[in-house]
């Protein structure tokens with residue numbers, strides 16, 4: 213595994229890019245959704261049909277991979293190349309203050325305040341329509357808040373564009389799988405690493421030595437990420453032919469390809485059977501143990517309670533509880549909010 217450092221050492225060099233698409237349905241209904249530009253403009257077509265129809269040209273030879281990646285230690289190092297790994301929970305990485313998002317007369321998020329600390333797995337839960345995705349979208353730049361602020365890594369996120377948010381170190385996955393279906397698993401991940409490249413347009417056009425080295429590094433790192441999420445053997449398969457659970461793992465690998473400081477997972481267990489959920493819990497813990505901070509939105513309470521260290525509960529856009537899983541489970545306001553929700557979603 214990697215080196216151990218101080219809590220503030222967990223970041224990458226910041227030169228990261230968008231690996232995941234904008235949520236197209238959310239974008240069209242967003243009050244202030246910024247237009248996709250720059251590195252994430254190409255990736256904005258990653259949703260469902262868009263991804264299927266996308267004209268993708270990436271060609272990655274899976275046999276051109278560093279054979280040392282058979283070693284899990286090498287994989288772990290390759291997954292976190294520029295970060296000192298620190299699994300201890302540190303100071304605040306994300307500070308949400310009085311966050312409010314209004315859609316016409318509806319306050320989908322109403323004066324919500326919480327911190328996510330470095331190195332923790334943080335859960336955001338609540339019944340349907342509570343405002344979880346809206347909160348997620350406000351943090352990841354899909355929505356501009358009506359009021360309040362979000363500070364990430366000690367700097368205000370303000371009204372920065374989504375690709376800039378990813379560049380600053382926030383990556384996310386989506387409720388619905390969004391992949392380039394015609395591309396291989398490896399190519400999907402390599403695309404996520406692409407905008408980290410420092411080669412100029414001219415350098416790429418002229419196929420400079422630096423460009424070749426960066427491409428080679430991206431392939432090795434992409435392969436390491438696939439190994440890390442458990443689908444290395446599927447690297448050469450088209451994403452559309454992967455099993456659903458593997459597609460979800462691939463989405464996580466692609467998000468990690470941007471070397472985020474904060475990985476936001478939006479209902480990653482949707483559609484999973486119990487054993488897949490258990491495996492996913494293991495993967496989320498492994499991701500945190502590799503030095504990432506994780507924000508998790510998830511309906512499955514067994515998974516949330518089993519994997520998170522702290523939880524914020526929303527109801528009708530307001531925060532009604534915050535604490536450890538056991539504190540939240542015992543909280544009368546939370547029990548009340550979930551009355552009528554099937555037991556298997558709570559227990």
Ligand SMILES: Nc1ncnc2c1ncn2[C@@H]1O[C@H](COP(=O)(O)OP(=O)(O)OP(=O)(O)O)[C@@H](O)[C@H]1O
Pocket residue numbers: 238241242315318319320338339340341342343344345346347
């Ligand atoms: N773009 C939008 N335009 C108008 N209203 C919206 C928009 N997005 C969300 N809402 C409303 O805001 C409220 C919060 O929705 P949100 O999707 O954030 O809840 P959620 O907790 O993620 O729900 P779920 O668990 O069902 O995904 C709901 O009443 C929803 O109908």
